[in-house]
Amino acid sequence: MIYREAGEFKASYREDMAILPIRQDRWFMWALMAVAFLVIPSIASEYWLGTIMLPFLILALAALGLNVLTGYAGQLSLGTGGFMATGAFAAYKLATAFPELHIIVVILLAGLITAGVGILFGIPSLRIKGFYLAVATLASQFFLIWMFNKFGWFTNYSSSGVISAPPMTAFGDFFVTGPHATPVAKYLFALTLVVFFAMMTKNLVRSNIGREWMAVRDMDIAAEIIGIKMLPTKLKAFAYSSFLCGIAGALWAFVHTGSVEPLAFDVNRSFQILFMIIIGGLGSIMGAFLGSAFIVLLPILLTNAPHLFGLNIPVDIISHIEFMVFGALILFFLIVEPHGLARLWQITKEKLRLWPFPY
């Protein structure tokens, strides 16, 4: 009864086409933003900000990128980790070669370079689909990581292969990378970027290009017959998806871990992001965030839950349980709710609109 659109009349198409046409949704979103920008930085501990919120945000951005490609445009990809690594190394090369560049410029350029690499590996998508495309993108994953390990140029010939991100400021003394950066600063910087790109992505998927992506996903032959060109549409999806993944990679290396290493972007990362969008919801912006929250929080919950009940389970068993729970959940979602947590959220909202009546 509380949550419904009755009594809200749309007088123009602009109002009807708003991202959140229902008033309660808008209030909820503003409240969420207030919590994210004001409440969390002031009350959360360093542990929460550094080890939970930051990875959550950055992985959500990568999941957003993969969701554009897989969830909206229907092109299955296992190259997310490779694209994130490209973003991280591109940002590192740019930041060391041109130290005067602002961090935002470095991150955006890293994203654009990754977009270029994404286009290159997206070309086969014109000919191959589904699992075969997934295997082709898997090849890009291995190739990119191999390349960053093999050629010293990428790591500026560092002997250990592990390199740390140079300290950089967003403005004045507000360090967002390096040893002087506070967790709050890192969190706010990542949050701002993620919110910005989430908005951009939402705008894209509700515009013409988004409809073209979904048309290609749902029925590619019909899409072509109504005039959608396959190659540019698919390559745009690859470009934008890897743009976001590249930015997520740069943020991961610069803001989160502070070091650039290929190991952080191996094939496990690709699968992790894929699981996020499967559990969170394919073809949903919200799904990327829900999936990321779920996969970042679940291990922490599983590690801490036995202590709450006074049980003492050895660490190795816990990590095995984690794998089992993950596997079971992915099977569960694939069978029961292929549209993931975002769909469950949607159903809840539809039920709430009618509550307390059944229909």
Added chain:
Amino acid sequence: MHERTLGDVVLEVRNISLSFGAMRVLNDISFDVRQGEIRSIIGPNGAGKSSMLNVINGFYHPQEGTITYRGETRHQMKVHKAAEQGIARTFQNIALFKGMTTLDNIMTGRNLKIKSNMLLQAIYWGKAQKEEIEHRKKVEEIIDFLEIQAIRKTPVGRLPYGMQKRVELGRALAAEPDILLLDEPMAGMNVEEKEDMSRFVLDINDEFGTTIILIEHDMGVVMDLSDRVVVLDYGLQLADGPPDEVRSNQAVIDAYLGVSH
């Protein structure tokens, strides 16, 4: 039925032959389509009617013969080119974008008319937003025309069959085509739905002046709606002419009713 003067020839199909391997699907088919007419293609199952439509909109490339559209003879053509030239179609087995709403499906039909680039669309400001609203208005006109207001925001996968057919017609109309290819728009419908669909076909032809090429099995509908009818059987052209003439053609009667050898 209606005595009308037909316009100039817009589309000419000349000596088209199409085979898939050893399978001869179309054999030396020739007919023309005039501006503003309703042209039907009929024939038993497997006669090559849908293949003929696929040739017309560039999805199949015939081995022999030519297609002349608006005075231009086409050779090998990319599939999306037909849409750019103003040829839209619906499919025998509905080919809607199942995960999208009715509104989005019809909006996608206008994709060629949207000019703002990806960056503008990402910001959703100025020209991009203005365009979205403009096209939304046009799409609402189509929704009103087809009387599908109530299912505007329903994902089409959840709609009943008859409604899906209607949405598909809406998506084709959204492109404001010169020629509309309808592949069995009334298959599997009840009498009432058939009447609605016939009314839409006539109205589209009347109000927008759209030339229509129609494939349909319901002879009553075909004879009532069409200006001229082409009859195919096993890839061969049996007859071509006004409904009355075709109806009394012996070869056509034999093909439909069978003939004793």
